[in-house]
Amino acid sequence: MGIHEVAKRAKVSTATVSRTLNKPETVDPETAKRVWKAVKELQYLPNTTARSLVSGSTRILGLIVSDITNPFFPEVVMGLEDVAIREGYEILISSTNYDLARMAVCVRRMLERKVDGVAIMTSELEKHLIDELDRRNVPMVFMDVGPVTANISNVRIDYGQGINEAVQHLLALGHRRIGFLSGPLDLKSARIRRTAFLRGLARFGVIEDERLVQAGNHKIDGGLQAMTHLLALAEPPTAVLASNDLTAFGAMRAVRLASLRVPEDVSIIGFDDIQLAEFTEPPLTTVRLPRRVLAERAFEALATHINAKKAGTPTRGAEYVVGTELVVRGSTAVMRERR
Numbered sequence: 001m002g003i004h005e006v007a008k009r010a011k012v013s014t015a016t017v018s019r020t021l022n023k024p025e026t027v028d029p030e031t032a033k034r035v036w037k038a039v040k041e042l043q044y045l046p047n048t049t050a051r052s053l054v055s056g057s058t059r060i061l062g063l064i065v066s067d068i069t070n071p072f073f074p075e076v077v078m079g080l081e082d083v084a085i086r087e088g089y090e091i092l093i094s095s096t097n098y099d100l101a102r103m104a105v106c107v108r109r110m111l112e113r114k115v116d117g118v119a120i121m122t123s124e125l126e127k128h129l130i131d132e133l134d135r136r137n138v139p140m141v142f143m144d145v146g147p148v149t150a151n152i153s154n155v156r157i158d159y160g161q162g163i164n165e166a167v168q169h170l171l172a173l174g175h176r177r178i179g180f181l182s183g184p185l186d187l188k189s190a191r192i193r194r195t196a197f198l199r200g201l202a203r204f205g206v207i208e209d210e211r212l213v214q215a216g217n218h219k220i221d222g223g224l225q226a227m228t229h230l231l232a233l234a235e236p237p238t239a240v241l242a243s244n245d246l247t248a249f250g251a252m253r254a255v256r257l258a259s260l261r262v263p264e265d266v267s268i269i270g271f272d273d274i275q276l277a278e279f280t281e282p283p284l285t286t287v288r289l290p291r292r293v294l295a296e297r298a299f300e301a302l303a304t305h306i307n308a309k310k311a312g313t314p315t316r317g318a319e320y321v322v323g324t325e326l327v328v329r330g331s332t333a334v335m336r337e338r339r
Helices: 003-010 014-022 029-042 048-055 072-086 100-112 127-135 159-172 188-203 220-231 245-257 275-279 291-311
Strands: 060-065 090-095 117-121 140-143 152-157 178-182 213-215 239-242 267-272 285-288 319-322 325-327
Touching: 003 014, 003 029, 014 029, 060 072, 060 100, 072 090, 072 117, 072 291, 090 100, 100 127, 117 291, 127 140, 140 291, 152 291, 159 188, 159 239, 159 267, 159 285, 159 325, 178 188, 178 220, 178 245, 188 213, 213 220, 220 239, 220 245, 239 245, 245 267, 245 275, 291 319
Parallel strands: 060 090, 060 117, 117 140, 140 152, 152 319, 178 213, 178 239, 239 267, 267 285
Antiparallel strands: 285 325
């Protein structure tokens, strides 16, 4: 069934049907009620391509993430999709797998689909790709790494808040030799977390030992390898903070393979608080980064840019801050003296 059949059954013009579907606030409520009744009876589905040509808007938002296999990102996707659907948008998802070449493909895909805006939840983005989106007047919102400009907003994670709580928690348990497992240091987000950890140590007067800071890859195997290296030191750490939960999972496995125990021999803290964190054995103490709040702030930023663009009123981007907090579970305990 097409729009003409809907108009005929509702006894209105096709223009009225179109306005009811696209701008219902401009249609008399009784007329709109007849149109929606006809739409339901005829099971009419609007041609979204045609609608986007008329309105100049696809009602599609792009979302680019680093690693869709990391449970952190599907939880971000779910949060963004929930709020987007509520506001009449769809989400087009791309994953870069930390690959710059693939990032370029993701950006091209967004441009080809003429998305109304893009949320970029990854660090591996070259300036010329940002410039290409900006040149085409595509609103953007970044996580941590965005330059705030007329068309770009940034959602900044307050890593220091949660990491300071984590360091303070370990110090209160008697730990002084504390290690850190970072992500790949070519990623800005990994460097931000590493810097927050080192500043946290300095704030509480703990002397930094560079041997206790190892780079992983934000995945389980990277955490396993980095933690294995720390445990091989003449004086291994009694506690370790990982840059994400997957890295912490790998670290926990390394401890078990070394015939040691978490937390009796080594306390471990993750970062993100993905759903799996509370089901490890022992349950993982971790720094919670609220994904739904992150998704809501990202959508808010894009919606502000998109609405300003429609209204023809230029607006400058903004920075939105999302806090973090320590969630204490079973993977941390009072330090025991080693024999």
